[in-house]
Amino acid sequence: MNNKLKQAGFTLVEVMIAIVIFAVGMLAVTSLQLKNIQGNSFANDMSQAMTLAQNKIEESMTLGFNDLNILDQDGDGTNQDANNDGIDDNGGEFGLYDPFPVPGVFPQTPNLGARPPDYRQVNGAYTVCWNVAVNCSGKNTKTIKVIVYWSKGGKWKSVSLEYVKSLV
Secondary structure, three states: OOOOOOOOOOOHHHHHHHHHHHHHHHHHHHHHHHHHHHHHHHHHHHHHHHHHHHHHHHHHHHOOOOOHHHOOOOOOOEOOOOOOOOOOOOOOOOOOOOOOOOOOOOOOOOOOOOOOOOEEEEEOOEEEEEEEEEOOOOOOEEEEEEEEEEEEOOEEEEEEEEEEEEOO
């Protein structure tokens, strides 16, 4: 008589396969979570930089047209468009330089020596620069470009905003 007991359950091989499948799934979820954390960190940095730029623009909006904090200190953006065609007669950018040699191309390092801003302010990990161009958007106007840049993980990032202030 062959009286074998039927055993219910899983074999060791089945259990091992299930553990491997579960582990692969957990690695995928962990990797996804890590990417989400990195994305959130970058979004937070961008939000802080944009807030600093907006604050500087709003601050300049409240200042008088001839206030000392919105003068073209180095003269590189004043009366550079004699024929009013919207193009800098000296071939520049009306002094509204980005501190990066090639704006928007990263990685690179800010070059404040070759392209000095009119104003510079350090705010924690962020540097806020702003340049002023006079009469480049029309008579009795000032164009104010605010650039905020920072480094994270050895890579430089930046945001910039422009505002045109008119003599009222």
